[in-house]
Amino acid sequence: MWKASAVACLVAAAIVFPLIVTVNYFLHLAILALIFVMVAQGANIIQGYTGYVSIAQGAFMGIGAYSSALLSMRLGLPVWASMAIAPIITAVAAVIAGYPSLRVKGHYFAIVTLAMNMVVFIVLVNWISLTKGEPGLPSIPSPEPINLGFVELAFEKRRPYYYLTLVMLLAVMAIVTLIVRSRIGQALQAIRQNEVFAEAAGIACWKYKLFAFVFSASLAGLAGALYAHYMGFINPTPFSADASLNAILAVILGGSGTLTGPLVGGALTVLLPEMLRVAEVYRLIAYGLILILVVIFLPRGLVPAVADLAARLRGNKPGKDVA
Amino acid sequence: MTTATANRTTPQDALLSAEAISKRFGGVQALKDVSFAIGRNEVVGLIGPNGSGKSTCVNLLSGLLPVSGGWVRFKGDVITGRPIYDVVARGLARTFQATQVFLEYTARQNVLIGCHSLFKTGALGAISRASHAVSEYHAMTAQADEVLDFIGLGVRKDQIAATLSAAEQRLLMIAVALAAKPDLILLDEPAAGMVAGERRALARIIRDLPRRGTSALVIEHHMGLIMEVCDRIVVLNFGQKIAEGTPAEIRVNQVVIDAYLGHRDHA
Ligand SMILES: Nc1ncnc2c1ncn2[C@@H]1O[C@H](COP(=O)(O)OP(=O)(O)O)[C@@H](O)[C@H]1O
């Protein structure tokens, strides 16, 4: 019960946030955080729930970003259409990378995904006729405005784009919740716990692993599309393996295999480096130190640690056992 | 139905038949041209000294490992080369010599994973909680509970597997294999690590399996258990079948006594 009310409070806070916080830079950071939470939600499906670490989420973001930008700019598709197609293109890329590497158990998958990220990055940098290379693609259009009657949402403005991203993220989280709590999600978690036994219990593991990977990729692709049409400009830099490592980190930091973990972890990986700007030169050192401390002292991540603490506080009320 | 003394199962009417199956691991010939059959509602024992190829045999029958030669036929179809999850879906389940469970799941969640091959509603229905998918899930939960009651873990339904005793975890592993109501279950040393009382309860469970429509192949070192539950016994030595017969026949078979029984005290 308290969980449901905590989620309701969080959503309410997210809705009023842009009305209270009017500093553009904070709104900008909030949009980037929401986008990266979506990437982390995807990474959590394959990494946290299924137990296979993908080092390609950055590449999938890039594929989504460039697909959507190019579809709208080169083919003149409406931005809404290109944003809907981008996750599908990303999913196809994930099938190609995942099918051979997920049919076998073990570490091949992580290596194949890392290689894939490097290949995608090299293509983005060097296929200049398509991607314009390192200098990047400027003038990416915003989504077409929507007239709600009482208000027109013009998405080149920050506040409407914030709400667009928030609505997309909430929809994604609802779908993720449904998947995780269904028998499909239970099969994924069975694979993480004991893949050999899951297979002997009748689960065609490779299909479920492929589903988890392709779904996680399409979320990264959607997030990439949201990023492209928000920034109005993209180049290959944010889609390197660094971004993939950040997604992995977000899952670990927040609490892998939990629904709210990526929310906290994804937001922190975007906001923490910014908040540490006060420390200037020591920023990266401080960031690294915080990460190491979390991994050492809260190995299951922040959300499970806080939940444990809350449970312990409620469990230790006077009258209950004090052992 | 096959009784202890009459009607040796022939490959034609067999539920499962192994036909000259072999397995090499590099230079080791773990199994060589082993043939036998298991009939419907039959409990067959598979015994032999350590390293004689019993687990390898189960691994080949269940599709966990590919055969180096021979065929496995189940309900009339050749299943050699089929992946293990497909073999399970056809009604041939197995357990492992080393305990396997989903440690973070409750007993009931464990058994529900074993029901997976029975679900008829698709993934989309399951995720979107379509009403027929929800009622199917409830039906599976009821089936899982029934299996847990049968195995004697009914009171442990909601307990996390990691907190169960070693013997309970072994029973849970069997429950997962029984979840989908298989036609045949392969039990690799199910009583390993159990004390006498637990072993007696297990013997009762195995004897009850044919009544539930499940035949069994039981690997076991404890001869009391084997002699008690089995209709027939197959004996392996150095990867080859050296004898097959009723418990009474095996007990007095000189080849078996020399290779296996003579070296053990099996009180
Ligand atoms: N995966 C494997 N790789 C190599 N050798 C194996 C493997 N599995 C079993 N063996 C060998 O095959 C033989 C039979 O082993 P196993 O089937 O486990 O015997 P049992 O179950 O009767 O004790 C042994 O010599 C064992 O060392």
Ligand SMILES: [Mg+2]
């Ligand atoms: Mg063995």
